[in-house]
Amino acid sequence: MRETFDAVLLVDQFPQDHHSGAASYNAAVLRAIRALGWRVLILVAGRRFDRIAFRIPTDDPGVTVRFAHALPLGGGRFVVPSVLPVARYAKRRLSSRRPSGNPIGKRVKIERFPAKHEIDTVRRMLGSVEAKVVFVDTIFRAPYVPEEVGGARTVLVGHDVFHERVASFEANGFEVTPRVDARMEGDLVSRFDAILAISDADAATYGRLSPRSAVATLYPAVPAGPLERRIDPRSGRVLYIGSSAHHNVDGLRWFLEKVWPNVLAAHAGAVLDVVGSIGSLFEGHPNVVCWGRVDDLGSLTHRPAVAVNPVRMGSGIKIKMVDYFREGLGCVTTRVGAHGFPVEGAPFLLADDEEEFAAQLVACLNAPDVCMELSQRTEAYLRHFSPEAAAQAVLRCADGSLAGAGVS
Numbered sequence: 483m484r485e486t487f488d489a490v491l492l493v494d495q496f497p498q499d500h501h502s503g504a505a506s507y508n509a510a511v512l513r514a515i516r517a518l519g520w521r522v523l524i525l526v527a528g529r530r531f532d533r534i535a536f537r538i539p540t541d542d543p544g545v546t547v548r549f550a551h552a553l554p555l556g557g558g559r560f561v562v563p564s565v566l567p568v569a570r571y572a573k574r575r576l577s578s579r580r581p582s583g584n585p586i587g588k589r590v591k592i593e594r595f596p597a598k599h600e601i602d603t604v605r606r607m608l609g610s611v612e613a614k615v616v617f618v619d620t621i622f623r624a625p626y627v628p629e630e631v632g633g634a635r636t637v638l639v640g641h642d643v644f645h646e647r648v649a650s651f652e653a654n655g656f657e658v659t660p661r662v663d664a665r666m667e668g669d670l671v672s673r674f675d676a677i678l679a680i681s682d683a684d685a686a687t688y689g690r691l692s693p694r695s696a697v698a699t700l701y702p703a704v705p706a707g708p709l710e711r712r713i714d715p716r717s718g719r720v721l722y723i724g725s726s727a728h729h730n731v732d733g734l735r736w737f738l739e740k741v742w743p744n745v746l747a748a749h750a751g752a753v754l755d756v757v758g759s760i761g762s763l764f765e766g767h768p769n770v771v772c773w774g775r776v777d778d779l780g781s782l783t784h785r786p787a788v789a790v791n792p793v794r795m796g797s798g799i800k801i802k803m804v805d806y807f808r809e810g811l812g813c814v815t816t817r818v819g820a821h822g823f824p825v826e827g828a829p830f831l832l833a834d835d836e837e838e839f840a841a842q843l844v845a846c847l848n849a850p851d852v853c854m855e856l857s858q859r860t861e862a863y864l865r866h867f868s869p870e871a872a873a874q875a876v877l878r879c880a881d882g883s884l885a886g887a888g889v890s
Contacts, residue, residue, distance in 0.1 A: 484612045487546070488520035490634075492604070492626060493619040494528035496538060496547070499705070501775075502725050503801045507641050507680060508619060510703045514872035515617070516544055523611060526550065527596070527604045527626060535561045550603050590656045590728045592647060593622045601625050615880050617678070620644075621662070621670040629673075637879045638674040638695075642798035643667070643687045650795040650818070656728070667691060676879035680799045681822030698879050702801050703872035704808045704864060711810030713857050714785035715850035718751045720843065721779075721786035723805055724760040729796040733816075734760060737792035737839070738767050744840035749847045755786060779809055787853045788812050788846040791819035791830075792839065798822060803830070804867055812856020814842045824866050829859035 491497070497508035515522050526549045537559045538547050552560040596604070604626040608616070616634045618627055620641050627636060644662040651658045671677060672692040678700045679685035685699045722737075724730035734756070745752050746769060754770045757779070761772030773782065789806040791813055799822040806813050813819075813830040816839070820830060831846070833839040846852050865871075 484610060485523075487523045487611060487613045489515055489522045489615045489617060490525055490608070490611065490613045491515065491522055491617045491619075491639075492525045492527060492608075492623055494526070494623065495530045496526055497524065498539060502727075504619070504641055506801050507702050508639065510872060511617065511639055511678065511700065511876070512545070513705065513869055514700065514703060514876045516542065517869055517873040518876065520544070522546070523548065523613065525604070525607060526552075527600070527623060531562050533562075535559065548607065550600070550607060588656055590651055590658045592644065592651075592658060592662075593620070593660065595622055595660060596625055618674070621667060624670045624673055627673070635676065635880060636674045638671055638677045640671070640677050640679045640684060640688060642680065643684050643691075644797075646687070646797040650797055651728070654732070654795045656795075664691070671695065676881065678875060678879055682824075683822045684798060696879060696881060698875040700872050700875035701867045702799060702804050703867050703869045704804060705869070710780070710808065711857065712779055712782075712785050713787065713810050713853065715787045715853035715857075717784055717787050718749065718847055719753045719755055719784050719786040720745075720847070721755050721757065721789040721806070721809075721811060722791075723757045723789075723802045725758055726760045726763060729793050730758075730760050731763060732795065733791075733793035733819075734764060736794060736836075737790065738764060738770070740836035741792065741839045741843070742767070742770075744836065745843050745847075748840070748844045752847055753784075754790075755782060755784070757782075779805075786811060787850070788814065788843070788856070790843065791815035793819045807860040807864055807867075810857045810860050812846070812853060812860070814839060814846065824863075827859055827863055829856045829863050831856070 491512060493508050495505050497512045498505045499509050521544050524545060524547045529551050549560055552562050555561055605628060608631060612632055613634050615637060616631050617637045617639050618624060619639050621644060645664045645667045648658045648662050668691040671688060674695055676696040677688045679688050679697055682699050685697045688697050724734060752769060756770060756772045757776045759775055761774055765772050789811045791800055791803055793800060793816060795818060800819050803813060807829055814833060815830050816834050817832055820832060831842045833842045
């Protein structure tokens, strides 16, 4: 007798806020599924472990979690049966710690497709359960899903349009693997009955890639609750959040080398607070404090006046921007950083070249009223990122497959 669930969420790593962009977006998708009262199985297919034994950060009775490469110990605890994934993780971390003057190479591995033995393992796990809808984390997990999944409706969780990301990296002189082009991506997305896009811009592109698939936009919804407004417009402090992904490293290096000196020349007391794993690559810069990964921004000693997103390449929505707005912070960003965000009433200022970026940031630091005006815009702007809107996007993709399911 196969176990039954309303939905399966097939991911590479456990969905979790304040981690990578992918994990944060999948956490928003999971909240939307659970808001509908659906019982969900999270099937973690990846090998991204940083410890031998760990506990999953959820006690939701409507969520069951299984790992393809970790064994259950009970009580929400799991153990990795081999030290190899952890050793690989440690090796990646050590190799990423290059000197800050040259923290990034010109070869970029954006993701990977699974090997045959991994596909076989995950397909066996999928075959042991029954669900009405299977949500699949990006095109790189598409090979795990057979053409027929027990009659389930299949939904791609589209974090990004990857051929656009590849083109953006290549335009900046990077060599990208795997090299996803529009034809390859079109073949992969057209396998799915429906697609959840991270922005309206991506939704339009998916519609062209796979005209037969239903498409709905699910902006990365923030958890329900009051706006925090962790802002001090007179503090002179600037917030940056980022992982050590290539586009973040490139953008922060450009900012620190080309923009930050101009900011300090005009506002000597300015301080940049760097939150996230990227900080280990940029320690030692003047007036820069690296905090590492922080689950609660309220734990920072000082409140920032404004945030920055100096990314220069990539595609899709930059979830750090949503994190800023959730804290009541306005932002100075490049146009690449603002890609996919609604423009009406936006709480950000645009700047692409180094002089313009520095000027916009100095203007914020010198004028608390500007920071407060941007902050005031965040509350209305976050309606685009509401849990209710996310749940409706999930419903549209499910297309009635779960009508009447769920009671919570």
